[in-house]
Amino acid sequence: xxxxxxxxxxxxxxxxxxxxxxxxxxxxxxxxxxxxxxxxxxxxxxxxxxxxxxxxxxxxxxxxxxxxxxxxxxxxxxxxxxxxxxxxxxxxxxxxxxxxxxxxxxxxxxxxxxxxxxxxxxxxxxxxxxxxxxxxxxxxxxxxxxxxxxxxxxxxxxxxxxxxxxxxxxxxxxxxxxxxxxxxxxxxxxxxxxxxxxxxxxxxxxxxxxxxxxxxxxxxxxxxxxxxxxxxxxxxxxxxxxxxxxxxxxxxxxxxxxxxxxxxxxxxxxxxxxxxxxxxxxxxxxxxxxxxxxxxxxxxxxxxxxxxxxxxxxxxxxx
Ligand SMILES: [Zn+2]
Ligand SMILES: [Zn+2]
Numbered sequence: 001x002x003x004x005x006x007x008x009x010x011x012x013x014x015x016x017x018x019x020x021x022x023x024x025x026x027x028x029x030x031x032x033x034x035x036x037x038x039x040x041x042x043x044x045x046x047x048x049x050x051x052x053x054x055x056x057x058x059x060x061x062x063x064x065x066x067x068x069x070x071x072x073x074x075x076x077x078x079x080x081x082x083x084x085x086x087x088x089x090x091x092x093x094x095x096x097x098x099x100x101x102x103x104x105x106x107x108x109x110x111x112x113x114x115x116x117x118x119x120x121x122x123x124x125x126x127x128x129x130x131x132x133x134x135x136x137x138x139x140x141x142x143x144x145x146x147x148x149x150x151x152x153x154x155x156x157x158x159x160x161x162x163x164x165x166x167x168x169x170x171x172x173x174x175x176x177x178x179x180x181x182x183x184x185x186x187x188x189x190x191x192x193x194x195x196x197x198x199x200x201x202x203x204x205x206x207x208x209x210x211x212x213x214x215x216x217x218x219x220x221x222x223x224x225x226x227x228x229x230x231x232x233x234x235x236x237x238x239x240x241x242x243x244x245x246x247x248x249x250x251x252x253x254x255x256x257x258x259x260x261x262x263x264x265x266x267x268x269x270x271x272x273x274x275x276x277x278x279x280x281x282x283x284x285x286x287x288x289x290x291x292x293x294x295x296x297x298x299x300x301x302x303x304x305x306x307x308x309x310x311x312x313x314x315x316x317x318x319x
């Protein structure tokens with residue numbers, strides 16, 4: 001599973017960051033899901049290898065414009081490009097109502113079916129082998145995280161033992177992998193001696209705006225990656241006050257450490273933070289603050305940055 005950032009700014013776009021949108025791709029094949037769709041997301045898509053025809057589902061975290069104003073434009077363009085496959089749309093009821101009103105008032109006609117799900121009513125949704133469920137967060141408006149779980153338990157051969165015992169390669173190995181015992185010249189080879197079940201399941205949590213990371217404690221159990229906002233550093237968060245409903249780097253770092261999260265990706269940075277390498281305030285301040293409290297692997301998202309989560313649950317940044 002790959003995570004590709006299409007927008008990493010909070011509230012308003014900057015010259016180097018658009019407002020929030022994140023693509024979750026299958027490692028193989030072209031299918032993908034979109035989490036949030038800030039204004040201009042369809043323009044960002046023109047710069048990456050993602051086809052709107054292969055988009056299976058859109059998940060909106062909450063009703064603020066920097067997370068959903070790109071929705072009608074993106075879907076209108078999909079219709080104009082002749083898309084026919086149905087699309088799943090998961091969002092708070094208010095976002096669905098706004099979207100439906102826009103469709104009606106602007107006489108938008110779709111060439112494909114949009115299956116809408118109110119997140120408030122949703123337990124889980126299966127998107128081609130990936131199960132998705134929402135978790136309610138704390139923000140000025142009801143905001144959700146989406147938890148993506150790809151269950152994969154596979155039979156794996158113990159190659160070293162097969163070679164050591166001189167088990168003839170080829171069909172026999174295939175049978176053992178399927179769990180069948182094999183007899184060759186009176187000698188029995190037991191599947192249980194040569195094949196074992198390997199859990200290659202992967203869990204990714206992508207959170208919307210949230211001022212209380214602890215609400216994700218349960219969701220982050222066994223998760224390989226958390227994508228969470230860090231709109232501010234602590235000093236700025238204290239100046240703007242708690243009413244904004246956002247998190248700062250120390251807070252998210254402390255939380256990620258407390259649940260022993262292996263990989264943390266921070267995003268949704270206030271536009272006051274300049275790109276890495278510039279004088280303070282820059283996103284380097286956010287990275288330093290988070291690193292002081294979190295000992296796992298920390299990444300700060302940038303527009304068009306892509307990360308791959310492999311079957312061993314290791315996350316790497318693709319340059
Ligand atoms: Zn936001
Ligand atoms: Zn918000």
